[in-house]
Amino acid sequence: MSAGEQRERKPRADVQRNRTALLETAQRHFLQHGVGTSLEAVAKEAGVGPGTLYRHFPTREALLAAVLHTRSEELVARQAGIDQLADPAQALEQWLRAMEEYFSAFSGLPDPLMAAARAQEPDNPLTIPCHTLITATDQYVQAAQLTGHVRDSVRGNDLFLAACSVAWIKGTGADEESLDRLRTLIASGYRRQDTQA
Amino acid sequence: MSAGEQRERKPRADVQRNRTALLETAQRHFLQHGVGTSLEAVAKEAGVGPGTLYRHFPTREALLAAVLHTRSEELVARQAGIDQLADPAQALEQWLRAMEEYFSAFSGLPDPLMAAARAQEPDNPLTIPCHTLITATDQYVQAAQLTGHVRDSVRGNDLFLAACSVAWIKGTGADEESLDRLRTLIASGYRRQDTQA
DNA sequence: ATCAAAACGGATGCTGCCTCCGTACGCATT
DNA sequence: AATGCGTACGGAGGCAGCATCCGTTTTGAT
Known part of the structure; x- marks a missing residue:
């Protein structure tokens, strides 16, 4: 009745x-079997037909994006805590760790994530979240550069890629020691003059 | 007839x-469509039935390993050239680059590679080649450590993982600039005191 | 020329993807 | 309480790829 605000039927x-x-x-199945899990199985266990699943989430990535969206709340919660830290270098480090854990929630997740990150696919439901994360990373990087803890040549995108890589490797089943060594290697790469062995 | 050397029928x-x-x-299809390409299509185009393919190569990985074996000749060729270099740091750098290119020959290759590298699967036909590469990397690392160009804390396995990562990211379609930035980051990570921006 | 072993290859069963359309459900109206 | 309409459901069905099995053909040896 009133201007433009069409009176809609109440959703079912x-x-x-x-x-x-x-x-x-879907979240349970992604956790247990990775992002490649059978969508038919998800539908059946959710008690709906395949058609219903595809109507709600036209592609696997749409479903994935929706699940990740609920999961991202946890990430922003951690972000609030990280922003409290006085030391920007420490904040960056923890932020990278938080992203890495977010990315390795489901095995196989880094692949669609990277596919979305390279943008050029505005219809990909993961593209926006990805770019948000890259931008956030860049903020932490710049803050840490101002205090001289991080090389000026480093960009947020670089560390986003690095976090993705570590998450990917974790997903392939590498042992925790190798992962820690790799994280250390990367940290030595972005930190300024860290000359110890 | 003679001792133990059983006279076998000449192979068909x-x-x-x-x-x-x-x-x-298979190599053509791997190049064009990645390691996930349809094996049925490979068989058909090779002019054989699916049964024949599976008899020769019981699993996708067996086929992949066989294709990679022929490809590895190119790698050992480069290795010979690299071993001529006087500067161990340069040798290490070029070796990492050579591995990276080898790993990114087919899109999707890094995944089965990492699965094989974590060993514990002696029946995986890719396991042996992987460990050979890790060992070779460790040699270059140690040589570069003797001349003080590389941090003592670095292990061959770490850089093997790093090379895999870069190859993986390349396979996801990242642009060349991002890749170069990541390589630089990693290099800063394993080199000793590289303090410039 | 004949034989037996070895290799072939396609028919087959299976799983998962995704679509399409007749049906049932739930909200609104009376 | 009953009716009607639009929306959402769900499963049947077509398709593609994997991996196996077994009757048939090819090949080397005699």
């Missing part, structure tokens, strides 16, 4: 119900 | 013929 109840059921089931 | 001609046809076709 089963829509929201199915959507959340799908998201929960 | 079509075996070798089919094997090489499969390898050539």
Whole structure:
């Protein structure tokens, strides 16, 4: 009636119900079997037909993006804590760790993530979140550069890639020691004059 | 007849013929469509049935390993050249580059490679080649450490992982500039006191 | 020329993807 | 309480790829 604000029919109840059921089931399956898990199995276990799954989430990536969206709340929570830190170098380090854990939540996640990060695919539902993360990383980098802890040549994108890499390697089943050595190597790469052995 | 050297029937001609046809076709398909390419399509284009393919190469990885074996000749050729270099730091750098290019020959190759590298799967046909490469990398690392160009804390395995990572990122379609920045970051990570920006 | 071993190859069963359309459900209206 | 309409459901079905099995063909040896 009033200007432009069309009076819509109230959305059906089963829509929201199915959507959340799908998201929960999908998250469980992604956790257990990686991002390549069978969507048919997800649908069946959520108690819906394949058609319903595909209507809610037209592609695997759409489903993945939706699941990640709920998961990202945890990330922003950590971000709040990190922003409290006085030392920008420490903040950067913890932020990288937080991203890495976020990326390695599901095995195989880094691949679609990288595919989305290279943009040029505005329809990819993961593109926006990716660029948000890169920008956030760049902020931490710049803050740490101002205090002289990080080389000026480093960009947020570089460390985003590095975090993705570590997450990818973790997903391939590498042992924790190798991962720690690699993290150290990367840290030596972005930190200024860190001359110890 | 003579001691123990059992006189075997001469192997059939079509075996070798089919094997090489499969390898050539497989390499082409791996190059064009990545390691996930359809094996049925490979068999068809090689002019054999699926059964023949699977008899020659029981798993996708076996086929992949065989193709990589022929490709590795190129790598050892480069290795000979690298061993001529006087500067161990330069040798290490070039060796890493050579590995990286070897790993990124087919899109998706780094994943099965990493799966094989974590050993514990002696039946995986890629395991042995992987460990050979890690050992070779360690040699270059140690040589460069003797001249003080590389941090003592670095191990061959670390740089093997790093090379895999870069190859993986390359395979996801990253632009060349990002790759170069990442390589630089890693180099800053393993080199001793490289204090410039 | 014949034989037996060895290799072939395609038919087959299976799993997963994704679409399409008849059906059922839920909200609004009476 | 009953009716009607639009929305959402869900499963059947077509397709592609994997991996196996077994009747048939090829090949080397005699």
